[in-house]
Amino acid sequence: MRRYLIEREMPAIGDAEREAFKAAAQKSNEVLTELGPDIQWDHSYVTGDKIFCVYLAKNEGLIHKHAEKSGFPANKVTEVKRIIDPTTARGD
Numbered sequence: 001m002r003r004y005l006i007e008r009e010m011p012a013i014g015d016a017e018r019e020a021f022k023a024a025a026q027k028s029n030e031v032l033t034e035l036g037p038d039i040q041w042d043h044s045y046v047t048g049d050k051i052f053c054v055y056l057a058k059n060e061g062l063i064h065k066h067a068e069k070s071g072f073p074a075n076k077v078t079e080v081k082r083i084i085d086p087t088t089a090r091g092d
Contacts, residue, residue, distance in 0.1 A: 001038070003083075004063050006053040007076040014048040021046075024072070031070040038062055054080075 038058035067074035
């Protein structure tokens with residue numbers, strides 16, 4: 001599967017209550033179950049006005065289908081080509 005970074009513009013999301021995040025995660029999981037094993041939610045980063053989600057999916061179309069069915073925006077979807085971190089400097 002491919003890895004995607006999804007940028008979701010959601011004004012004031014950083015100030016949302018815990019229950020709102022719980023409900024959103026439940027909705028996302030419900031749609032993921034409906035869509036099947038070719039799409040998985042890895043994790044998300046919440047900022048003031050955006051959520052950046054990392055998903056694994058067979059193709060970008062599944063990312064957009066999830067956004068449509070869940071009601072969450074997918075303002076920008078970018079395929080991740082490579083992951084680097086501090087250990088990359090070692091060349092292992």
